[in-house]
Amino acid sequence: MRLSIIMAGLNGAVGVAIGAFAAHGMAGSEMDYARSLVEKGAHYQLVHAVALAAIAGLVHHVPDEKFLRFAAYAMLVGILFFCGSLYAIAFSGVTLFGVVAPIGGLSFIAGWLMLTAAGYRRFGR
Incomplete structure (x- = not known):
């Protein structure tokens, strides 16, 4: 789970930085989209x-961490494909990057479902 903590920190930092850039560095109506x-x-x-x-x-609260590991990897894939495709479109103008966004969205959903499965295995019995 060390990777999850590292990726949480890095993605949090990048999310804040790029959000701030959007708010302050992308001013003007031509940049709205x-x-x-x-x-x-x-x-x-x-x-x-x-x-x-x-x-x-x-x-430490889930006896079999395999579902948690899958959840973390799925969310990382979601960030890469969903968020990455939105950033790529915004900065390049190439809308073709949008074809991978659904992969990211499905990965997010899969991650949340794996988290659900981990909770069920721990608390649902």
């Missing part, structure tokens, strides 16, 4: 950075 993409990506990145930290904190 790109700014909205960056803000959405930063929002999802920050939410999932917190989830990664929570997953790392849960490892």
Whole structure:
């Protein structure tokens, strides 16, 4: 779970930095669409950075950590593909990057479902 803690910290820092850049460095009506993409990506990145930290904190409370490990990896893939595609579109203008966003969205969903499974295995019996 060391990786989850490291990735939580790095993704939290990047999410804050890129969100601040969107708010302050992307001013002007011609940048509205790109700014909205960056803000959405930063929002999802920050939410999932917190989830990664929570997953790392849960490892001592769940007897079989395999579901937690899968949850963390799925959320990392989600950040890479979903948030990354939004950032790529915003900064390059190439909308083709959007084709990978659903992979990231599905990865986020899978991560949350794996977290659910870990909780069920620990507390549902």
